[in-house]
Amino acid sequence: MSTYIQITNDNIPSSFYDDNATFDLNIFDFNNQNDVDGLVWTTTTLDQHIVIKALESCQRLLRVYPNDPYSDDPQNVVNTLYNNGADYTSAHQIAAFSEDGFAANFPDANNYVSKTLARSIHQMAVNVKQRVELYQANLNT
Helix, strand or coil: CCCCCCCCEEEEHHHHHHCCCCCCCCCCCCCCHHHHCCCCCCCCCCCCCHHHHHHHHHHHHCCCCCCCCCCCCCHHHHHHHHHHCCCCCHHHHHHHCCHHHHHCCCCCCCCCCHHHHHHHHHHHHHHHHHHHHHHHHCCCC
């Protein structure tokens, strides 16, 4: 098991992690421009903007993973959500579906996301969405 969460897919090549060996998707701060500017792109041939956007989406999806993010499953689950026909990229997208509607899209072909796990992911997404809405409401008062 890796110390760092490193998710790869068509938009996040493994060469990105060769260049940034200590990059941890679970804790990286994409809002800190100094951190983003500090990323190394020596062997990564994809457009940096595409890679960053894909990493941000996968980080958001990692937030709705209901188990320990440092277990062996998150890469498969996050990539299943990210590469699903609906191209889920956030808790808000997931929460827009009913729990039954979201779970109906699974299990996926590789059986990384069972219906039970899909329901847990949906519940986490709804929780994240509600916390964001509450935070925004408190800011506006």
